[in-house]
Amino acid sequence: MYNNSQTLDWEPVAAPPDAKPPAPMTMRAQSLAARSYFPEHAHDWGQLVYAISGVLTVAIAGRSFVISPDQAVWLPAGVAHRVGSLAGAQFRSLWIAQDVSAGLPVEPIVHAVGPLLKALIVEIVDLQSDGDGYTGRVTQLILDQLRRAAPIPAALPWPRGEALAELCAALYADPADPRSAEQWARALGMSPRTLARRFETEVGICLRSWRRRMRLFKAVELLGGGMDVTGVALELGYGSPSAFIYAFRTEMGASPQAYMNGKSADY
Known part of the structure; x- marks a missing residue:
């Protein structure tokens, strides 16, 4: 996903030096520039990885993926991980103490x-x-929501190896890339x-299936950012808006x- 390769030009971001263990919950808000990341590390507490805008890349042992603002990653205490952003994101890191997890x-x-x-x-x-307990009630509601969370397969999987990560990064940056x-x-x-x-x-999954999933992932991201259907179709490399609409309807x-409109109604 992101590694020490100079080809990929990922920039490491230092963790805040004054970070303290949660008691019982701490929320960190930070802007991540495109192709920036926190190097691999682990915590003695649980962490919810989330972005209110943009996309995040997350790597743990044997798994790497990209998540949108409709998704979050829960990392139990002790899980080594890296977190970054392909195109920039408003990052939210929710730390949760083990004694309330x-x-x-x-x-x-x-x-x-x-x-x-x-x-x-x-x-x-x-x-x-x-003094009135409001923060505690919000904290408890968050914990209740996380306890009800169920795994979903919606995240975009990402390769760990440098060569395939470079391929996927190029296709993510330019979904219309016509190369076979x-x-x-x-x-x-090779x-x-x-x-x-x-x-x-x-x-x-195979590269063809990944490219199809990546285009849908990007479509939701671009539509959520205000781009119209015609613009999204062209950005993703479809021959016409109708071809994009058909592919989107088939999958979604x-x-x-x-x-x-359904997502807007939810909010």
Whole structure:
């Protein structure tokens, strides 16, 4: 996803030197520039990785993926991880002490972020300890929401190896890139069969399926940013808006406009 390769130009971000353990919950808000990341580390407490805008990249042992503002990653205490952003994000890191984490998932999961949880995360960023118990009630509601979270397969998987990470980063930056798997294999100095085998091993799906999922992921991101259907279709490399609408409806069960209207109604 991101590593020490100068080709990928990822910039490390230092953790705040004054970071303190949560008691019982701490929310950190930070802007991440494009291609910046926190190097691998672990905490003695649980962490919810989330962005209110933009996308985040998350790497843990054996798994790497990209999440949108509709998704979050729960990391139990002790799980080594890296977090960064491909294109920039408004990052939110929710730290939760172990003594209040009973009932939370014991394994890392990706889960949906619904309207209530998103509102609570936004609300708690600026809250301080108070005398009337409001902060405590918001904290408890967040914990209740996280205990109800169920894993989802919606995150975009990402390869761990440098060569395939470079390929995916290029396609993510330019979804309309017309190069075939065979052309990419030549560019990476491997045979098409080797590329196919390595991609399925590292990512879990074939390159063609990944490109289709990536385009849908980008479509939701671009539509959410206010781009119209025609603009999104061109950005993603579809031959026409109707071709994009058909592909979107086939995968998502609704037209782009209906899908985004439904999301707006949720909020």
